[in-house]
Amino acid sequence: NWTMASFVDKEIERIRNVVGPTAQVIGAVSGGVDSTVAAMIMSKAIGDRFHAVLVDNGVMRLNECQNVQEILQKHLGINLTVADAHDLFLGRLKGVTDPEKKRKIIGNTFIEVFEAEGAKIEAHVEQEGRGKIEFLLQGTLYPDVIESISFKGPSATIKTHHNVGGLLDDMKLKVIEPLRELFKDEVRALGTIMGIDEELVWRHPFPGPGIAIRILGEVTEAQVNIVRQADHIYIEEIKKAGLYRKISQAYAALLPIRSVGVMGDKRTYEQTICLRAVETKDFMTADWFEFPYDVLKNISSRIINEVPGVNRVMLDVSSKPPATIELE
Numbered sequence: 001n002w003t004m005a006s007f008v009d010k011e012i013e014r015i016r017n018v019v020g021p022t023a024q025v026i027g028a029v030s031g032g033v034d035s036t037v038a039a040m041i042m043s044k045a046i047g048d049r050f051h052a053v054l055v056d057n058g059v060m061r062l063n064e065c066q067n068v069q070e071i072l073q074k075h076l077g078i079n080l081t082v083a084d085a086h087d088l089f090l091g092r093l094k095g096v097t098d099p100e101k102k103r104k105i106i107g108n109t110f111i112e113v114f115e116a117e118g119a120k121i122e123a124h125v126e127q128e129g130r131g132k133i134e135f136l137l138q139g140t141l142y143p144d145v146i147e148s149i150s151f152k153g154p155s156a157t158i159k160t161h162h163n164v165g166g167l168l169d170d171m172k173l174k175v176i177e178p179l180r181e182l183f184k185d186e187v188r189a190l191g192t193i194m195g196i197d198e199e200l201v202w203r204h205p206f207p208g209p210g211i212a213i214r215i216l217g218e219v220t221e222a223q224v225n226i227v228r229q230a231d232h233i234y235i236e237e238i239k240k241a242g243l244y245r246k247i248s249q250a251y252a253a254l255l256p257i258r259s260v261g262v263m264g265d266k267r268t269y270e271q272t273i274c275l276r277a278v279e280t281k282d283f284m285t286a287d288w289f290e291f292p293y294d295v296l297k298n299i300s301s302r303i304i305n306e307v308p309g310v311n312r313v314m315l316d317v318s319s320k321p322p323a324t325i326e327l328e
């Protein structure tokens with residue numbers, strides 16, 4: 001795809017002109033396709049003068065932090081720092097059950113951790129006489145630009161969205177947004193021609209507050225582990241059935257419900273996993289996905305058999321609106 005290839009070349013040229021010969025750039029990455037493609041372009045443009053930061057907030061998916069680190073650092077050669085802040089996040093989430101409070105705690109803590117990491121990187125860079133951090137890279141897409149201009153995204157007003165907007169005021173950085181004229185499918189095409197792993201390029205969206213908003217009730221390490229295992233099995237079976245790309249977004253959540261079950265000849269009184277899968281074009285409206293029964297049967301029995309603490313699996317058959325895609 002030559003238009004995409006020439007887009008990369010032009011963008012690299014533009015970034016080099018904007019950043020100049022000595023300034024440094026910082027940017028948060030998540031392992032999602034947008035931030036990874038943006039980071040790739042920046043890294044090709046200015047090499048190690050770009051500093052990618054991955055914040056481990058303790059509510060990412062199973063092995064996600066290590067996997068993202070492996071791909072970005074080893075396969076894509078991006079200059080990456082991982083800020084392990086999972087204790088800080090989980091500590092602050094202790095006892096919190098209100099969805100908006102969870103979102104605010106995670107959003108604010110994220111900014112705090114990212115800024116602290118930025119200050120460390122800056123100190124290091126200045127000490128070596130290598131210039132200053134002057135720019136912030138963001139993986140903003142065209143639909144995000146539209147949504148923030150009109151400020152009318154239904155979920156923007158319903159849920160506090162996690163973003164790094166607050167960073168700009170505090171850190172006095174200038175923003176660079178290489179993807180701001182592109183749609184998601186174009187970013188995926190870019191990712192593919194830049195050699196990014198297919199699995200990453202096609203990953204479903206994952207919210208900034210992570211699985212904290214997929215655990216209804218208090219977020220504890222034990223609850224996080226249950227959702228991680230269930231979600232891992234769910235996605236694995238979806239991929240095995242060849243349905244991953246048909247579904248726009250799928251995830252497992254933990255409901256604040258215990259119910260009675262039986263295991264061998266013993267009574268159990270354990271938790272409930274909720275399966276969510278939707279099809280959508282723009283994530284503003286969505287239909288629940290119609291699974292073949294045999295796939296559901298497999299997922300359910302694997303989760304109940306393999307995830308300790310779970311004795312019941314339920315399927316969410318609500319469309320958006322009136323339900324949202326995430327449960328909180």
Ligand code: XMP
Pocket residue numbers: 155159160161162163205206207208209249283320323324325326327
């Ligand atoms: P809802 O739940 O509002 O979600 O129907 C629509 C889409 O947005 C994602 N989402 C988020 N993404 N930070 C994000 O980066 C957030 O705080 C956030 N909340 C929801 C959600 O996963 C879905 O794709």
